[in-house]
Amino acid sequence: MGLPCLRDYYYTAQIRPLICLSSPTYSAGWKDVEGITTNYIPIMTLLNDKKLQMNTNTIEDVMYESLRNSWNRLMQICNVKELSRILRWCAYDSDFGPNALDGRFKGWVSKGITTYLSFTHKGTIMSFESLQNKYGLGQENFYRYLQVRHYFDQNIKLALEKRNLGFLQTFLALTTSTSLNKLVSRLYKAIQESKEPNTEYIKRRWEMEGNIQISNKNWVNICRVQWSTTGSNTWREFCWKNIIRFFITPTQKRHQGSGDACWRLCGFSGANHYHIFWDCPLLRPFWSQICEHINHTFNSKVPCNFVNVYLGNVDVNNWRNKDKRLLWILLAASKKTITRKWLKPNLPTIDEWINIIQDIYKTEKLSFTIRS
Incomplete structure (x- = not known):
């Protein structure tokens, strides 16, 4: 209810x-x-x-x-x-x-x-x-x-x-x-x-926290991408939760007396969603490596910024369908690598990212077998 x-x-x-x-x-x-x-x-x-x-x-x-x-x-x-x-x-x-x-x-x-x-x-x-x-x-x-x-x-x-x-x-x-x-x-x-279903307020929060601008067209594309990430509803739901700011950050829990400092001990206070998932200085090397792997894999030049990499607003109009699917899987795995370290000072690693990709591969293979 x-x-x-x-x-x-x-x-x-x-x-x-x-x-x-x-x-x-x-x-x-x-x-x-x-x-x-x-x-x-x-x-x-x-x-x-x-x-x-x-x-x-x-x-x-x-x-x-x-x-x-x-x-x-x-x-x-x-x-x-x-x-x-x-x-x-x-x-x-x-x-x-x-x-x-x-x-x-x-x-x-x-x-x-x-x-x-x-x-x-x-x-x-x-x-x-x-x-x-x-x-x-x-x-x-x-x-x-x-x-x-x-x-x-x-x-x-x-x-x-x-x-x-x-x-x-x-x-x-x-x-x-x-x-x-x-x-x-x-x-x-x-x-x-x-009331009509509307995620405009979520877009405004991302824009406010990251001091960025997201056009309505791009936001519609971002929302659509989350539900075509993989064949698994579990992974689609996970990607959607990331976009709608489902996970509770220190800023949201500060009223409980636990403070609002980043748990990675970077020294930043007021750790909101944008900081926890992207802007933390200790997390930036991880995202840089993710971008390098993606551009090397697809021989592309995907800009390494929040809107493109984390939100998934990548121009894939000229990409093959199988490359598009693989890209969404790689991006989904990168977010999962971060949430697996939730509330822990340990930083996500590329090896953990690769392991999660392999887990998604097994799930996709099983789903394809069942559908066939």
Whole structure:
């Protein structure tokens, strides 16, 4: 069973009052005190409009500031920042120019036309006739409808076509629900379902520790390589663990009172993943020898740097398939040579590296025999 993400659970609990404020069926004394507007602007449209926030004084509104911070964070987590524009009210949207010149858009609020979502049905904007029947709009509003439709097609429609509302769909459903039971758990579940698998934060940590730059294209290639290293899932998993920083370093254990010095006794404090696996001065000769062996074996010039050798971002487009496989095996074995000396001052050696390569060879041979 997966452990809950306490951070997401915290943000979910923080925006619970927002649903209560937006729900017409929820009533409580605090809601009457707080109100559903900030400086006469609906909270929902304010939260999703940065320009409007800049032009609205909310310094003394502590509750609004808390909601805004949590809401913005959830939009990033669920990757629906672009879609959140649909929750703006057309009467107050700072990017919708006509509402600044025509105050009658605010009159639509009393009829129930608030967010841009209220104009839509199954992801597309409704016809003017449908809006007339649903909200009782008069014929004099036809030109305003055309203005809204043009804005919707230019700024919102494309985002809706790319992906569904996800978390926002659940959020909106809860604001119109007659029951607010298990509200936090339902929101939390929607957040987890909306989150897309993403290793961007891992890439940023490598970049920060090594003071390096890794392009998104190279990072995708690095992640892909780990799962084509060998025919053994065990070795593939091991390579993946190296990339995602699975192993615990002194920096991570420093809060346990054990210090953060490198266990190889190189004198370096703050030994993070980059230091332990690559940058330790006592480890550099090992990597230099690995690079020499690789370049000699393949008669190549693979740059001896962290991104190429440790992460495996080697340009092998013109290599034979069997050479590619051998290269990934050699690199996997080099990482295993380091982890076998985990927490030990002893340094990895080339002889140990060769022994591990032989172990992988036996595993590959056995796997091939079984498949055949």
